[in-house]
Amino acid sequence: MSSIAYENGFFWKTLWNLSQNAALKAKRKNPNVLMTADVVHIPDLTIRQEPGATEMTHKFMLKGVPEVLRMKLMDANHKPRPSLDYVIIIEGNSRRGKTDGNGELKESIPPNAKTGKLTFAAAGAVDKTGKPIPGRPKTQVMMLQLGNLNPISEVSGLKARLTNLGCYKGPIDENLDDRTKRAISAFQSKKGLPVTGVADDATKALLQKVHGH
Numbered sequence: 323m324s325s326i327a328y329e330n331g332f333f334w335k336t337l338w339n340l341s342q343n344a345a346l347k348a349k350r351k352n353p354n355v356l357m358t359a360d361v362v363h364i365p366d367l368t369i370r371q372e373p374g375a376t377e378m379t380h381k382f383m384l385k386g387v388p389e390v391l392r393m394k395l396m397d398a399n400h401k402p403r404p405s406l407d408y409v410i411i412i413e414g415n416s417r418r419g420k421t422d423g424n425g426e427l428k429e430s431i432p433p434n435a436k437t438g439k440l441t442f443a444a445a446g447a448v449d450k451t452g453k454p455i456p457g458r459p460k461t462q463v464m465m466l467q468l469g470n471l472n473p474i475s476e477v478s479g480l481k482a483r484l485t486n487l488g489c490y491k492g493p494i495d496e497n498l499d500d501r502t503k504r505a506i507s508a509f510q511s512k513k514g515l516p517v518t519g520v521a522d523d524a525t526k527a528l529l530q531k532v533h534g535h
Contacts, residue, residue, distance in 0.1 A: 438466035
């Protein structure tokens with residue numbers, strides 16, 4: 323919703339709270355997670371006037387700009403990676419940062435940003451005896467597709483979240499195949515849920531909670 327609003331000259335809350343978008347709001351519940359076929363009502367822009375003294379400089383701030391990207395970096399055991407140095411590139415703009423004590427990063431990005439790249443030190447891989455495995459990459463690169471997360475009610479939404487949590491590797495589509503069911507089972511096993519391979523309400527709720535959206 324933030325990218326749609328930004329590209330049409332609105333603050334996202336203005337569109338999200340319109341009565342014409344009430345049905346969409348009730349269906350999706352999260353303004354950051356929409357489907358391609360969702361219809362968003364966008365009204366005509368109206369001119370707003372603000373009084374100001376002449377021969378003086380006046381500063382105006384556009385609401386909702388920039389947007390904030392939040393991510394949590396974890397190791398293979400789903401443990402947070404605090405104080406981890408990283409380099410992030412968003413739409414060609416590069417900057418360095420460090421995760422906080424919970425392994426989280428927070429970066430300001432344009433509301434309509436579509437792509438990015440995150441580079442950080444790879445977690446040290448060890449064998450069953452705890453010894454480091456030689457030859458493993460020293461850095462890890464994560465390509466970011468911003469604004470592409472579908473609702474969890476869709477199979478593609480399930481797959482995307484399972485992928486981000488390291489439970490699934492494969493195409494992000496609407497095909498509920500055996501690979502997807504195994505990924506659901508893997509998540510259920512890790513989180514102490516009944517292992518059924520079926521994304522029931524409890525599984526979806528916990529997946530959404532762990533993932534963050």
